[in-house]
Amino acid sequence: MVSCYNIHMAEKAEKTKKLSTEPYKGVRDFYPADMAIQNFIFDTWKKTAESFGYEEYGASVLEPAELFRNKTSEEIVNQQTYTFTDRGDREVTLRPEITPSLARMVAARRRELIFPLRWYSIPNLYRYEQPQRGRVREFWQFNIDLFGVDSIEADIEVISLAYQAMKDFGAKDMDFEILLNSRALLEKIFEGKLKDTADLSKAIRILDRREKMKPSEFDAAMEEITDSPVDLSISPNEEIDKILASLKNLGITNVRFDPTLARGFDYYTGIVFEIYDTNPENRRALFGGGRYDDLISLFGGDKIPAVGFGMGDVGIRNFLETRGLLPKAKAPADYYVCVMSREESAFAEKIANDLRKNPSSGGSRVAVDFTYKKIGDQIKSADKRGIQNVIVIGQEEAKSGKIKVKDLKTGEERAL
Amino acid sequence: MVSCYNIHMAEKAEKTKKLSTEPYKGVRDFYPADMAIQNFIFDTWKKTAESFGYEEYGASVLEPAELFRNKTSEEIVNQQTYTFTDRGDREVTLRPEITPSLARMVAARRRELIFPLRWYSIPNLYRYEQPQRGRVREFWQFNIDLFGVDSIEADIEVISLAYQAMKDFGAKDMDFEILLNSRALLEKIFEGKLKDTADLSKAIRILDRREKMKPSEFDAAMEEITDSPVDLSISPNEEIDKILASLKNLGITNVRFDPTLARGFDYYTGIVFEIYDTNPENRRALFGGGRYDDLISLFGGDKIPAVGFGMGDVGIRNFLETRGLLPKAKAPADYYVCVMSREESAFAEKIANDLRKNPSSGGSRVAVDFTYKKIGDQIKSADKRGIQNVIVIGQEEAKSGKIKVKDLKTGEERAL
Numbered sequence: 001m002v003s004c005y006n007i008h009m010a011e012k013a014e015k016t017k018k019l020s021t022e023p024y025k026g027v028r029d030f031y032p033a034d035m036a037i038q039n040f041i042f043d044t045w046k047k048t049a050e051s052f053g054y055e056e057y058g059a060s061v062l063e064p065a066e067l068f069r070n071k072t073s074e075e076i077v078n079q080q081t082y083t084f085t086d087r088g089d090r091e092v093t094l095r096p097e098i099t100p101s102l103a104r105m106v107a108a109r110r111r112e113l114i115f116p117l118r119w120y121s122i123p124n125l126y127r128y129e130q131p132q133r134g135r136v137r138e139f140w141q142f143n144i145d146l147f148g149v150d151s152i153e154a155d156i157e158v159i160s161l162a163y164q165a166m167k168d169f170g171a172k173d174m175d176f177e178i179l180l181n182s183r184a185l186l187e188k189i190f191e192g193k194l195k196d197t198a199d200l201s202k203a204i205r206i207l208d209r210r211e212k213m214k215p216s217e218f219d220a221a222m223e224e225i226t227d228s229p230v231d232l233s234i235s236p237n238e239e240i241d242k243i244l245a246s247l248k249n250l251g252i253t254n255v256r257f258d259p260t261l262a263r264g265f266d267y268y269t270g271i272v273f274e275i276y277d278t279n280p281e282n283r284r285a286l287f288g289g290g291r292y293d294d295l296i297s298l299f300g301g302d303k304i305p306a307v308g309f310g311m312g313d314v315g316i317r318n319f320l321e322t323r324g325l326l327p328k329a330k331a332p333a334d335y336y337v338c339v340m341s342r343e344e345s346a347f348a349e350k351i352a353n354d355l356r357k358n359p360s361s362g363g364s365r366v367a368v369d370f371t372y373k374k375i376g377d378q379i380k381s382a383d384k385r386g387i388q389n390v391i392v393i394g395q396e397e398a399k400s401g402k403i404k405v406k407d408l409k410t411g412e413e414r415a416l
Numbered sequence: 417m418v419s420c421y422n423i424h425m426a427e428k429a430e431k432t433k434k435l436s437t438e439p440y441k442g443v444r445d446f447y448p449a450d451m452a453i454q455n456f457i458f459d460t461w462k463k464t465a466e467s468f469g470y471e472e473y474g475a476s477v478l479e480p481a482e483l484f485r486n487k488t489s490e491e492i493v494n495q496q497t498y499t500f501t502d503r504g505d506r507e508v509t510l511r512p513e514i515t516p517s518l519a520r521m522v523a524a525r526r527r528e529l530i531f532p533l534r535w536y537s538i539p540n541l542y543r544y545e546q547p548q549r550g551r552v553r554e555f556w557q558f559n560i561d562l563f564g565v566d567s568i569e570a571d572i573e574v575i576s577l578a579y580q581a582m583k584d585f586g587a588k589d590m591d592f593e594i595l596l597n598s599r600a601l602l603e604k605i606f607e608g609k610l611k612d613t614a615d616l617s618k619a620i621r622i623l624d625r626r627e628k629m630k631p632s633e634f635d636a637a638m639e640e641i642t643d644s645p646v647d648l649s650i651s652p653n654e655e656i657d658k659i660l661a662s663l664k665n666l667g668i669t670n671v672r673f674d675p676t677l678a679r680g681f682d683y684y685t686g687i688v689f690e691i692y693d694t695n696p697e698n699r700r701a702l703f704g705g706g707r708y709d710d711l712i713s714l715f716g717g718d719k720i721p722a723v724g725f726g727m728g729d730v731g732i733r734n735f736l737e738t739r740g741l742l743p744k745a746k747a748p749a750d751y752y753v754c755v756m757s758r759e760e761s762a763f764a765e766k767i768a769n770d771l772r773k774n775p776s777s778g779g780s781r782v783a784v785d786f787t788y789k790k791i792g793d794q795i796k797s798a799d800k801r802g803i804q805n806v807i808v809i810g811q812e813e814a815k816s817g818k819i820k821v822k823d824l825k826t827g828e829e830r831a832l
Binding site: 019020021022023024025027028029030031032034035036038039047050051052053054055056057058059060061062063064066067082084085086087088090092094101104105107108109114115116118119124126128137138148149151153154156157160164246249250251298299300332333336342345346349350353356363364365366367368369370371381384385 | 463483517
């Protein structure tokens with residue numbers, strides 16, 4: 001390698017001009033204004049989760065490919081994962097979802113962990129999809145999971161948490177709707193109607209894609225695997241009735257039973273639910289979840305009941321934009337220190353440092369302008385950045401140590 | 417694929433027992449206690465950066481492989497990157513550092529951005545290394561960069577920020593040392609001594625690895641590329657003297673010139689610095705940075721002066737552990753609601769919800785126990801989790817609506 005260095009330098013000079021400033025296809029750059037929105041979303045998620053006593057965990061983006069093969073939906077594993085062989089001949093997958101990693105972690109310490117377990121995470125996930133509105137190759141997902149409670153109180157809590165997350169973002173009840181169904185009812189719909197009973201998962205998957213298909217396509221797909229017509233106008237069971245009543249008791253009324261609701265993952269075993277955007281121009285599932293009691297036992301040992309959901313950043317960001325719920329931009333600093341000339345730079349740095357450590361302001365955010373441009377231009381720069389307070393350091397200030405702060409909003413000046 | 421489903425289900429049953437709970441080699445799972453430390457580190461980084469008026473940005477883990485080929489050190493690109501071909505035949509690299517992505521983003525919007533630019537990020541980075549103490553394959557790195565200031569005020573600010581980050585973690589001045597050098601002095605050391613002037617980068621790289629080599633190895637490597645012995649006892653130049661004086665003026669005195677300091681990356685053009693752990697049992701570089709004025713012009717257009725550093729999570733975590741600076745564990749909730757029987761669950765959920773929304777407490781964190789075990793066991797569970805306040809909901813409480821809170825630390829009870 002080292003012997004290639006000269007060749008490398010020559011190549012560098014040649015290639016230089018061709019370097020593209022484009023990111024990889026289907027992923028996003030986050031400039032500060034976008035990152036601030038991303039942080040607003042993450043902070044809101046954290047706040048909601050922690051208000052319900054959930055603790056944050058994390059796992060790696062890199063996982064053994066094997067982990068996803070038997071759990072994640074077939075479509076994702078076969079068509080959408082980033083899987084490759086590392087330099088040590090291991091097959092690695094960039095996680096397309098976090099639930100298998102979570103199940104792995106819970107299974108590994110099932111004897112030490114104190115159940116019920118309330119955990120959340122905000123992982124970055126990877127799917128090789130054709131980029132389009134709402135679909136990107138790298139996204140973040142708020143994941144909430146409650147382990148160790150097999151009764152419907154767990155389902156109720158997780159659905160309330162999903163509801164509360166929407167409210168914490170500022171959404172009104174009329175802005176979204178919670179749809180509810182259960183694996184048991186999905187099975188009932190197809191009971192005695194499938195040509196081959198092993199086709200149940202396939203049938204559920206067709207139902208899951210129903211809204212993306214033409215009615216004729218849907219009917220044809222169903223006819224292929226069923227003997228007699230499927231009736232989608234089934235009534236809720238007792239479990240769903242109880243959950244609806246409990247949610248109502250908690251003040252959550254924008255929720256209803258939907259017998260056609262099916263979630264894409266094989267591992268759901270009980271209740272499934274979806275948060276649906278009611279915007280007439282943009283009706284679509286925002287996110288969803290459900291109960292998956294069998295997943296942990298794939299790692300050996302007994303079943304551990306589990307309920308959870310995953311909420312992607314792209315969908316909620318789009319929702320917040322459409323509803324005008326994004327926060328206003330925040331200035332990058334509380335004070336902007338303008339410096340007349342290089343002679344005063346040391347004094348300016350000291351003033352900035354003192355303000356940063358000032359306990360009465362709880363520690364201010366202070367930026368210094370080292371361009372030595374005209375003071376008017378430096379103040380304009382502060383204004384463009386949205387910074388409210390400006391301090392000008394010239395010869396006089398450096399000598400006397402007397403500093404004034406100018407408020408660019410009110411135009412007032414005060415001594416510091 | 418769908419036709420493979422039955423085979424797949426049969427395989428699933430067979431494979432089930434073999435699924436390993438181990439993460440991918442060389443990466444870390446973050447259980448809540450570990451994640452809390454990780455969050456403490458990230459929050460401290462954010463606080464320090466924002467106190468200097470830096471704004472957070474982000475980019476994707478996935479980058480076109482080409483981006484790293486001409487900038488990151490050869491060792492990293494050739495031996496340590498995760499590079500693979502995606503399903504669309506694009507060569508992708510999991511970023512081993514963020515600086516090239518940052519340079520790409522700045523270059524892309526150089527006309528719209530307001531300089532000087534103060535940016536920070538906390539990206540996850542990937543390097544295929546042999547896992548060992550301090551070396552993992554996935555890590556996070558605090559990155560600080562100041563663009564658009566070509567005078568030493570930028571170097572001074574970035575070094576002060578590095579110092580302040582250490583102080584914000586609770587480190588004392590004697591716990592660490594700042595070493596300072598410059599590309600100009602490194603070049604001077606080898607001036608007229610190299611057999612081939614094109615070997616300068618190679619020589620700097622040997623110097624960079626000096627502490628990891630035996631003296632005889634180092635001498636042999638040097639002799640191979642030089643005509644006459646290299647003198648490492650050179651004096652600082654005016655630039656370094658000025659920086660040392662300015663830092664002293666800001667109260668930063670644990671800093672010194674080190675003519676043997678070389679940073680591994682090709683792109684440094686001016687000052688380089690390193691934060692060094694002074695622990696006698698663990699003397700080593702914690703992190704470092706420097707000036708790199710040429711990087712942005714690789715994307716076309718004029719140079720943009722830049723100074724920055726990158727501080728990894730593994731090194732600082734290890735430092736904090738060694739120095740006893742890690743924060744105490746925080747309870748996952750403020751209140752733990754114990755529930756006698758299923759009859760009171762709806763009431764308990766309501767109480768929990770009210771507490772979460774209580775504005776006087778600023779919104780409490782509340783977890784409910786739905787196990788319906790004996791109340792004594794539920795209280796023990798709260799205690800094990802370190803939750804201080806316990807509320808017991810029985811028939812009486814549900815009927816009267818009168819709720820008491822028991823403080824597990826003091827043993828006192830009070831009405832809510």
